[in-house]
Amino acid sequence: MSVFDCLKRLCPPALPWVTGLLGMLATGPVLAAGYPEHPVRLIVPFAPGGSTDIVARIVAEPLARQLGQAVIVENRGGAGGAIGAAEAARAAPDGYTLSIATVSTMAVNPACHHELNYHPLHDFAPISNIARTANVLAVNPELGTEDLPEFIARLRADPDTVAFGTSGHCSVNHLAGAAFEQATDTRMIHVPFQGSGPAVVATLANQVQALFDNLPSSLGYVQSGQLRALAVAWPERLRQLPHVPTYAELGLPSLNHPVWYGLLAPAGTPPDRIRILNQAIAAVLRQPDVRQSLSLQGAMPAANRPEQFAEQIQQQYDWAREVVEAQGLAVN
Ligand code: GLU
Numbered sequence: 445m446s447v448f449d450c451l452k453r454l455c456p457p458a459l460p461w462v463t464g465l466l467g468m469l470a471t472g473p474v475l476a477a478g479y480p481e482h483p484v485r486l487i488v489p490f491a492p493g494g495s496t497d498i499v500a501r502i503v504a505e506p507l508a509r510q511l512g513q514a515v516i517v518e519n520r521g522g523a524g525g526a527i528g529a530a531e532a533a534r535a536a537p538d539g540y541t542l543s544i545a546t547v548s549t550m551a552v553n554p555a556c557h558h559e560l561n562y563h564p565l566h567d568f569a570p571i572s573n574i575a576r577t578a579n580v581l582a583v584n585p586e587l588g589t590e591d592l593p594e595f596i597a598r599l600r601a602d603p604d605t606v607a608f609g610t611s612g613h614c615s616v617n618h619l620a621g622a623a624f625e626q627a628t629d630t631r632m633i634h635v636p637f638q639g640s641g642p643a644v645v646a647t648l649a650n651q652v653q654a655l656f657d658n659l660p661s662s663l664g665y666v667q668s669g670q671l672r673a674l675a676v677a678w679p680e681r682l683r684q685l686p687h688v689p690t691y692a693e694l695g696l697p698s699l700n701h702p703v704w705y706g707l708l709a710p711a712g713t714p715p716d717r718i719r720i721l722n723q724a725i726a727a728v729l730r731q732p733d734v735r736q737s738l739s740l741q742g743a744m745p746a747a748n749r750p751e752q753f754a755e756q757i758q759q760q761y762d763w764a765r766e767v768v769e770a771q772g773l774a775v776n
Contacts, residue, residue, distance in 0.1 A: 483514040487543040489528025491521035493641025495660035510724035521638030524612030525549040533562035537712035545706040548615040551764035556614035570753040571707040575743040578678035582671040592674045599630035607633040609643035609652040617656040659742035
């Protein structure tokens with residue numbers, strides 16, 4: 445017999461009170477008295493200047509205004525996001541250490557590294573998705589390839605001579621590069637960085653000639669002509685880059701996979717704090733200035749509920765396992 449049944453038998457008249465109390469004990473206090481009382485850390489699992497960092501810094505200040513406490517962005521790049529994600533997973537589950545979820549940390553890393561020291565599905569409490577964005581393949585204009593067919597021809601003529609930069613080993617951009625090589629039967633040299641920020645800088649300096657990136661970190665350089673975009677992964681052409689074809693248009697639909705960023709707390713964070721954070725980020729993403737800032741960077745605001753975000757993570761996790769393992773992509 446459960447404690448609940450026992451109490452029901454002993455004192456039926458007090459049943460409503462007892463069930464209410466037990467309900468509170470089961471789900472945590474209904475109100476988060478005084479939360480947050482001090483600044484909140486927001487771990488970005490990539491270097492400064494990358495798309496994750498850009499999105500985090502757009503939402504951090506308005507989120508701080510919603511919460512009435514500072515939100516401090518901390519970059520923890522390395523290992524395709526796995527270092528920062530592991531630190532975020534191990535933080536105290538008190539709502540004072542949050543992190544940005546990416547397709548790399550929640551799906552590709554786990555499919556690629558079998559010995560990760562965090563579990564994307566068990567170690568986090570999803571709060572909300574923040575934004576979705578396209579992937580982009582760009583080159584340094586000095587490579588001299590004007591479009592994707594010319595780029596592919598160049599790679600076929602001289603395999604293993606063009607280097608591509610990414611946000612890290614086992615990142616979603618590494619997967620994009622490997623999938624591109626497989627789909628086009630080409631070979632390049634992979635150069636992983638601690639995030640797209642340094643990968644973009646290396647491409648601008650022509651230390652690597654090509655870049656697989658998520659749009660926010662590359663868009664400004666593509667618009668200014670310092671990088672040349674050859675293809676975007678998005679269902680249709682982007683308003684921000686109307687002259688750049690999608691992979692699907694170019695006959696490579698399997699590469700047309702977009703990405704997203706979301707907000708996480710460590711598993712075990714009280715549900716009332718998750719609720720407060722979900723409402724706060726949803727309010728942030730309704731603000732016209734925030735929506736415009738994200739959109740100028742090529743990121744489309746897209747909030748959802750914690751259970752929807754958890755389902756989204758699960759779907760991407762399953763997708764990445766399938767793509768990395770079943771199709772045998774050369775991510776190693
Ligand atoms: N979402 C990208 C990744 O997961 C971002 C890299 C970055 O922000 O530097 O690889």
